[in-house]
Amino acid sequence: MTYSNAYTPPRKSATFDDYALAEIRRAAATGIYDIRGAGAKRKLPHFDDLLFLGASISRYPLEGYREKCETSVVVGSRFAKKPIHLKIPVTIAGMSFGALSGNAKEALGRGATIAGTTTTTGDGGMTDEERDHSQTLVYQYLPSRYGMNPRDLRRADAIEVVVGQGAKPGGGGMLLGQKITDRVAEMRTLPKGIDQRSACRHPDWTGPDDLEIKIQELREITDWEKPIYVKIGGSRPYYDTALAVKAGADVVVVDGMQGGTAATQDVFIEHVGIPTLACIRPAVQALQELGVHREVQLIVSGGIRSGADVAKALALGVDAVAIGTAALVALGDNDPRWEEEYQKLNTTAGAYDDWHEGKDPAGITTQDPELSKRIDPIAAGRRLANFLKVMTLEAQTIARACGKNHLHNLEPEDLCALTIEAAAMARVPIAGTNWFPGKNDSQGALR
Amino acid sequence: MIVGLLFISSEILLMPTFDLASTSLRDLNRALHQIPDGANDLNFNVINPRGSHSVAVGVDKPIVVEIHGSVGYYCAGMNNGGIVTVHGSAGPGVAENMMSGSVFVEGDASQYAGATGRGGLLVVKGNAASRCGISMKGIDIVVHGDIGHMSAFMGQSGNLVALGGAGDALGDSIYEARLFVRGKVKSLGSDCVEKEMRREHIKILSKLLERGGVKGVKAEEFTRYGSARKLYNFHIDNAEAY
Numbered sequence: 059m060t061y062s063n064a065y066t067p068p069r070k071s072a073t074f075d076d077y078a079l080a081e082i083r084r085a086a087a088t089g090i091y092d093i094r095g096a097g098a099k100r101k102l103p104h105f106d107d108l109l110f111l112g113a114s115i116s117r118y119p120l121e122g123y124r125e126k127c128e129t130s131v132v133v134g135s136r137f138a139k140k141p142i143h144l145k146i147p148v149t150i151a152g153m154s155f156g157a158l159s160g161n162a163k164e165a166l167g168r169g170a171t172i173a174g175t176t177t178t179t180g181d182g183g184m185t186d187e188e189r190d191h192s193q194t195l196v197y198q199y200l201p202s203r204y205g206m207n208p209r210d211l212r213r214a215d216a217i218e219v220v221v222g223q224g225a226k227p228g229g230g231g232m233l234l235g236q237k238i239t240d241r242v243a244e245m246r247t248l249p250k251g252i253d254q255r256s257a258c259r260h261p262d263w264t265g266p267d268d269l270e271i272k273i274q275e276l277r278e279i280t281d282w283e284k285p286i287y288v289k290i291g292g293s294r295p296y297y298d299t300a301l302a303v304k305a306g307a308d309v310v311v312v313d314g315m316q317g318g319t320a321a322t323q324d325v326f327i328e329h330v331g332i333p334t335l336a337c338i339r340p341a342v343q344a345l346q347e348l349g350v351h352r353e354v355q356l357i358v359s360g361g362i363r364s365g366a367d368v369a370k371a372l373a374l375g376v377d378a379v380a381i382g383t384a385a386l387v388a389l390g391d392n393d394p395r396w397e398e399e400y401q402k403l404n405t406t407a408g409a410y411d412d413w414h415e416g417k418d419p420a421g422i423t424t425q426d427p428e429l430s431k432r433i434d435p436i437a438a439g440r441r442l443a444n445f446l447k448v449m450t451l452e453a454q455t456i457a458r459a460c461g462k463n464h465l466h467n468l469e470p471e472d473l474c475a476l477t478i479e480a481a482a483m484a485r486v487p488i489a490g491t492n493w494f495p496g497k498n499d500s501q502g503a504l505r
Numbered sequence: 506m507i508v509g510l511l512f513i514s515s516e517i518l519l520m521p522t523f524d525l526a527s528t529s530l531r532d533l534n535r536a537l538h539q540i541p542d543g544a545n546d547l548n549f550n551v552i553n554p555r556g557s558h559s560v561a562v563g564v565d566k567p568i569v570v571e572i573h574g575s576v577g578y579y580c581a582g583m584n585n586g587g588i589v590t591v592h593g594s595a596g597p598g599v600a601e602n603m604m605s606g607s608v609f610v611e612g613d614a615s616q617y618a619g620a621t622g623r624g625g626l627l628v629v630k631g632n633a634a635s636r637c638g639i640s641m642k643g644i645d646i647v648v649h650g651d652i653g654h655m656s657a658f659m660g661q662s663g664n665l666v667a668l669g670g671a672g673d674a675l676g677d678s679i680y681e682a683r684l685f686v687r688g689k690v691k692s693l694g695s696d697c698v699e700k701e702m703r704r705e706h707i708k709i710l711s712k713l714l715e716r717g718g719v720k721g722v723k724a725e726e727f728t729r730y731g732s733a734r735k736l737y738n739f740h741i742d743n744a745e746a747y
Contacts, residue, residue, distance in 0.1 A: 090739070203621040203640060206602055208563050208583040247623070247642040247661045248680055252737040255678075257659060261639040262579070262598040262617040271558050275579040275598075278534045279563030 092324040095157075095413030095423060096383060097225050097316040097360060102333040104316070105367040107480030108473050109489060112459040120458040127454040128464040131378050133355040134216055134285020134308040137277070141285055141308075142194055142216055144378060145174025146450045147465055148368055150442075151313075151359050151382035152198045152218065152289070154180025156242045157320030157413065158386075160187055162422040164435035165389050167191035169442025173450075178218060178380075180320075181231045181256050183245050184210040191435070196287065199276065201230060202256035204246040208279055216309075217276055218287035219269070221260075221298075224317030224360045227291025227331045231256030231320070239425045270305040277306075287311050292332045292360065296340035303345065303354050310345075311380065312337045314360030318383040320423065321414030334360035334371075336483040342375030351375065352466075365452020372453070373468035374484060388445035389438040390420045520571070521546055526553040530560065537587075540566050556596065561589050567606070581608045584625060597634075600627045603644055609718075616653070619646045622663065628717045635672065638665040641682050647717030657682050658694065666713050668722060676730050680737075684730040685710050687722070698733045 070076065085091065113119035120127060134141040150170045155163050157180060164187050170177040171193040178196040179188065183205015189195055197214030199206065211217060222228060231254075243250040263272045273286050288302040289311035302310045314334025319327065338358055345351040358371050359380035371379050383391075392400075394407040399419035403412065413423035421432035457465050460472045474489040475481035481494035488494060523533045533551065540547070548569040554560050558577035561570045564587035572580070575593035585604040594612030603622040610618075613631035620636070622644025629637075629646070635653035638646050643662045654672030657665050660682030670688030677694020683706070684697075693699075702710075702725070710724035 203602060203642070206621065207604060207623070208565060208585055208602075211563075211583070249737070252680075253739050255659075257640065261636070261658075262601050262620040268578075268597075271578045275559040275562050275582050278530065278559040279583055281535050281538060282531065 093321055093414055094324050094327070094411040095319060095321050096327070096411040097318040098328050098331075098333075099411075100328055102316065102361075103335050103477065103479040103483055104333060104361060105335060105370045107335070107476045108370050108484055108486065109476065110369070110373075110456055110460060110472055111474055113461045117461045119461050120463060122455060122458050125458065126463060127457050128466075129450055129454065131355070131466070133357070133378060134287075136285075136308040136350070136354055137282065137306065138216075138285040138308050139281075139283045140215070142176060142196075144176065144194075146446060147372060147378035147453075148173075148362075148446055148449055149175050149196075149357065149378055149380045150177040150385050151317070151380040152178035152180045152196070152220065153382055153386075154182035154320065155185045155188065156180070156182040156245070156425070157423060159421055159424050159426075159430035159433065160185065161430050161433045161435045162386070162389060162438070163188045164191045165433060165438035165442060166385060167195070168435060168439025169385070169388070169446065170194075172439065172443035173446035175446065176215070179214075181220075182242065183207075184214070185245075189213060191439075198289075200256065201258060201260045202246075202254075203261065204254075204256070211276070211280055211284075214284060216285040216287060217280070218289050218311065219273065219276070219307075220289045221269075221302075222291030222293075222313075223289065223319060224291045224313030224315050224331055224334070225319035226322045226326045227293040228258060229322055229326050229330070230258035231322075242425060266301040266305050269301075273306045285309055287357070289313060291315075291317075292334065292337040293330075295332075295337040296344045299341040299344040299356070300348060303348050303350055307354060309355045309357060310341065311357045311359065312341050313380075314358070316361030317359050318386075333483070334358060334362075335480060338371060338374040338376060339483070339485045345375075352377065365449040365454075366456060368449055369453040369456040369465065369468055370473065372465050373472050374470060377466070384445070385442055386422055388442045389422055390433060390441070391418070391422045393420055396420055520548045520550045522550040522552060524552050525555065525557055525560070530557055534559070534562060537561060537564050537566075537568065537570070540568060542566075554593070558596070561587070564589065564606070575612065584608060594631065595629075599629075600625070600644070603627065613650070614648075618648075619644050619665075622646070626716055630718075632669065633667075637667075638663070638682070641665065645713055645716070647713055647719065649717070649719065651688065652686075654691070655694070657684055657697075660684070664709065664713055666710065666717065666727070668719065676732075678736065679730075679732045681732060683709070685713075685724075685727040686730065687727045690728075690730070693730065696733050696736045697730055700729045700731045702727065702729045 131144045131147045176194045177192045194215045196216045198218045200220045285308040287309040288307040290298040292314040315331035355377035357378045358376045362379045396419035416424045418424040421429045473486040481488045551572045554574045556577045560580045562582040565585040567586045570589045577596040579598040581589040582601045586606045588607045590609040595610045595614045597615040598617045600608040601620040603625040605624045607626045610629045614629045614633045616634045618633045618637045619627040621640045623642045627646045629648045632650035633648045637652040637656040639658045641660045641663045645664045647666045651669035652667040657676045661680040664683045666685045671690045673692045674694035676697030707724045
């Protein structure tokens with residue numbers, strides 16, 4: 059006698075899932091690892107795993123649309139003569155001309171300027187277009203030193219010494235030959251069409267003691283006017299933050315593994331570094347222990363998508379955040395309107411990440427002049443400004459609900475966590491409890 | 506702050522002098538940055554540098570700076586048109602990212618001499634340590650003695666000349682920089698190969714030797730090294746080279 063349900067259905071391995079199998083086949087067929095743009099795509103503990111505790115009997119809220127909730131931030135006041143005044147605590151992260159089209163860079167500058175915040179150059183130097191369209195521009199000082207020159211240092215509003223980035227802490231940059239046009243090649247002093255490796259280490263300093271001397275040199279060249287940021291990829295945020303402070307940084311930028319890149323190995327993006335959420339409390343702790351929290355500002359980036367993310371980051375002690383991928387989406391990246399063309403590239407809107415190939419249908423991660431025309435820098439800049447405004451309004455809404463008259467008054471006590479992992483990383487209690495992993499009971503009960 | 510006149514070799518040099526024993530580095534560099542166009546005083550002395558870092562950085566006028574003593578890191582960093590002479594030895598990163606002008610080091614230079622330099626001439630009368638000309642992008646470097654390991658690493662453009670020998674991994678991952686070495690090269694780095702010295706190279710090198718104050722040495726005594734250009738575009742079959 060047989061039973062109709064006496065059948066063991068095919069069972070796919072959780073370890074060898076469809077993606078893992080496809081990757082093995084792809085590697086076997088091509089002989090090269092997968093290179094792509096963007097940040098980590100795997101599911102990670104993130105700001106979604108935190109919730110705000112709105113006002114109740116013990117806390118009273120502020121009236122929306124009536125009672126003021128400030129958003130401005132001053133960064134770079136530790137040593138620089140001319141600190142940066144941000145109207146909102148959301149900045150635009152470094153992205154290069156080369157990785158992005160000229161129109162996209164211009165749009166970032168326009169949007170940031172309307173919103174009253176900074177935009178940032180990238181690996182490849184400063185273009186006149188982005189300088190002209192960015193009221194406040196941060197100039198990255200990178201290991202490759204592509205395009206580096208004293209004129210641009212002096213016409214920048216701040217200097218960001220890039221030690222690493224969240225997508226690839228410990229790794230250098232990569233701009234493949236297909237994006238190396240005449241202009242990009244000239245800016246980088248390299249032949250057209252070759253794969254450009256941006257070095258993973260700075261050529262003329264190693265270690266924190268050297269970094270201190272390097273920062274001094276940059277200050278001397280710019281007569282101590284410009285704030286000096288130090289950007290690190292999220293891996294050892296406590297020690298790296300402390301060392302950056304020791305080296306004399308005005309601002310520390312910590313980029314978690316969800317932070318995007320123009321191109322690097324998928325294995326690097328997904329397996330090196332730690333989540334943004336895990337970076338914040340150790341970095342803040344380092345600042346607090348050194349007595350410089352709020353004196354040395356902390357900017358965090360990597361997967362910031364909304365005003366809720368902004369508010370949560372600020373509540374954990376951050377002074378401002380930076381957005382990259384979200385800004386590109388606001389400009390038009392991965393827009394479903396280009397779905398037909400994404401399909402031709404064997405992908406779909408929302409998943410397109412072959413930014414290194416230069417075929418971006420949205421005209422953003424490309425140097426193709428025809429594709430670049432698809433992005434109108436004025437309209438795209440307006441969209442970015444709208445997005446920044448909405449993020450700010452959202453963060454203010456949450457802050458008022460928590461009774462705060464400045465976004466910076468948000469605090470860890472305003473938060474709880476939904477998962478043990480998030481509770482451990484953010485060091486806030488699991489919802490409905492007064493406990494988080496690692497909490498010492500002697501610190502007192504939740505109030 | 507200019508502190509006075511300097512007596513050298515029994516001559517009174519009517520050159521404004523900065524004494525770093527009593528003047529801050531910040532005042533020195535700011536003064537050098539603030540020289541107006543058309544100024545008469547274009548020659549400056551710096552005394553008592555005592556290993557200070559960042560001496561005469563960011564110079565962007567065709568001024569002459571004579572530094573009497575040894576300096577620390579990044580002396581003449583990002584020099585753009587100045588003629589800076591170190592009458593002593595220089596620490597790491599001398600003339601880093603130089604744009605134009607000249608930097609002369611009478612003694613030895615430490616690591617990263619001329620790193621990422623985009624133009625101008627760096628002359629080291631003694632030896633240069635490791636990573637001389639690292640990531641060079643157009644600078645010309647003439648070293649009268651030896652150069653250390655990993656020199657011209659990822660060198661993109663410009664010329665590096667060593668009258669002595671070179672350490673390990675010369676020109677590793679080099680792009681289009683030209684390397685001329687008179688002495689023994691301990692080893693070549695990835696994608697760096699010996700190349701033919703053609704007439705054009707003899708001409709370039711002869712000019713560099715002249716500008717570098719080298720006498721009694723012929724360009725024909727040197728060997729040229731440069732990129733095999735095999736690693737310009739990634740190919741998995743070259744993975745062993747990385």
